Amino acid sequence: MTTVSSPSDSVLVGRSAKMRALLEFLNVISNSESTVLITGESGTGKEVTATLIHQSSRRKHRPFIAVSCALFSETLIESELFGHERGAFTGAVKDRPGRFELAEGGTIFLDDVDDVPIAMQVKLLRVLQNRTIERLGSTRTLPVNVRIIAGTKRDLRHMVAEGKFREDLYYRLNVLPVMLPPLRERRDDIPLLMDHFLERYFRRRGDDTPAISAGTKEAFMRYDWPGNVRELENACERIAQTCTCGTMRIGCVSMSILSQAAKRPPVAHTLPSSLDEATPISLDARLQELEASLIGWALKVSNGNKSKAAELLRVKRSTLGDRIERCGLGRAEAAEKVDRRVAVPA
Amino acid sequence: MISRDKVEAVLSRIRPLLQADGGDIVLVEVDDCSAGVRLTGMCAGCPSARMTLYDGIETILRDEIPELGSLRLV
Numbered sequence A: 001m002t003t004v005s006s007p008s009d010s011v012l013v014g015r016s017a018k019m020r021a022l023l024e025f026l027n028v029i030s031n032s033e034s035t036v037l038i039t040g041e042s043g044t045g046k047e048v049t050a051t052l053i054h055q056s057s058r059r060k061h062r063p064f065i066a067v068s069c070a071l072f073s074e075t076l077i078e079s080e081l082f083g084h085e086r087g088a089f090t091g092a093v094k095d096r097p098g099r100f101e102l103a104e105g106g107t108i109f110l111d112d113v114d115d116v117p118i119a120m121q122v123k124l125l126r127v128l129q130n131r132t133i134e135r136l137g138s139t140r141t142l143p144v145n146v147r148i149i150a151g152t153k154r155d156l157r158h159m160v161a162e163g164k165f166r167e168d169l170y171y172r173l174n175v176l177p178v179m180l181p182p183l184r185e186r187r188d189d190i191p192l193l194m195d196h197f198l199e200r201y202f203r204r205r206g207d208d209t210p211a212i213s214a215g216t217k218e219a220f221m222r223y224d225w226p227g228n229v230r231e232l233e234n235a236c237e238r239i240a241q242t243c244t245c246g247t248m249r250i251g252c253v254s255m256s257i258l259s260q261a262a263k264r265p266p267v268a269h270t271l272p273s274s275l276d277e278a279t280p281i282s283l284d285a286r287l288q289e290l291e292a293s294l295i296g297w298a299l300k301v302s303n304g305n306k307s308k309a310a311e312l313l314r315v316k317r318s319t320l321g322d323r324i325e326r327c328g329l330g331r332a333e334a335a336e337k338v339d340r341r342v343a344v345p346a
Numbered sequence B: 001m002i003s004r005d006k007v008e009a010v011l012s013r014i015r016p017l018l019q020a021d022g023g024d025i026v027l028v029e030v031d032d033c034s035a036g037v038r039l040t041g042m043c044a045g046c047p048s049a050r051m052t053l054y055d056g057i058e059t060i061l062r063d064e065i066p067e068l069g070s071l072r073l074v
Helices: A016-028 A047-055 A074-082 A118-130 A156-161 A167-173 A187-203 A216-220 A228-242 A255-262 A283-299 A306-311 A315-325 A328-342 B004-020 B048-066
Strands: A036-039 A065-068 A107-111 A147-152 A176-179 B024-030 B034-041 B071-074
Touching: A016 A047, A016 A176, A036 A047, A047 A065, A047 A147, A074 A118, A107 A328, A118 A167, A156 A167, A156 A187, A187 A216, A187 A228, A216 A255, A216 A283, A255 B004, A255 B048, A283 A306, A283 A315, A283 B004, A283 B034, A306 A315, A306 B034, B004 B034, B004 B048, B034 B048, B048 B071
Parallel strands: A036 A147, A036 A176, A065 A107, A107 A147, B034 B071
Antiparallel strands: B024 B034
């Protein structure tokens, strides 16, 4: 419901052209006092973005109050946002400040602003215009010094056209628009996000981040991530909880990701053609991915016979052994032997 | 009797991803209402992976071949 930001967890990760443009824009607007409207699908990081804006603003030492407007019924939302006086309604046994008052001097993040009932939208508009509030049941007008950031997963312009959102409020909110791209539109950032979240969850487990297999990366790249970064984060947490072999392989990936990935053609690693868009890639990491997948192929078609696999790859048997170790394929091989012992012959 | 070709067709979509990691899935047997597969290679020894792949492959197979009652790991 209400969250006070925890600085260590609030970070936007991405080096794609879209994210770099976004981060630069956030830098520009963080010290402004104007209202921000963050639009993005569920899981794209609206609250993280709002937190970041707050933390890099002059208001950072004052409160950051996040409220989801979807949580409250039409009757409750007014009292939640603006507070109430004792006796304003049944059950209002004492005076209670609203979220705007709690955010005094700081920032209020009104998430799911599209869920604010139309009758309430007028009152919100008044706050935006006059920077004053009135508690429910009170005639006293209180000035508020709060920066407003609104968040929505819907297209507010569309809602305005349908008559579901007030046009005047839309314009008041949409002073500094921030659009968060869905993850499927910035696939280049997926490996970076994987590293980020895996590192976080393995550190919590007290372990080093393991190597990520080429197959896992490929499956993550092909998947559409309808739940965006949040879904990817959960997938990484799951891996950190279940991985037993020290290398993240395809078996660590949830089947919904694997099955969708299996239906899609491989993602070509597109490289930007101009220096402006180019982001660094690790040549060593790319070469190692390729090496691991070729060694995996050779071992597979030679039924695990390393001498034959070495012949297929035109390397010495001893070289192949070293490379298998380097790619982390050795442990899995041992695991396979164990498995063969217990497997029932066909 | 479940068509072996149908099961193979579904598995062949999942297989490249497993193979990229040096693993594989082998269709061992098919009978009236079930199929038996064996996981080999990389993930075969990991309990988490076996469960994920077992559950997942069964779900995908059932989705496309409703007459499939169960999948066995052999």
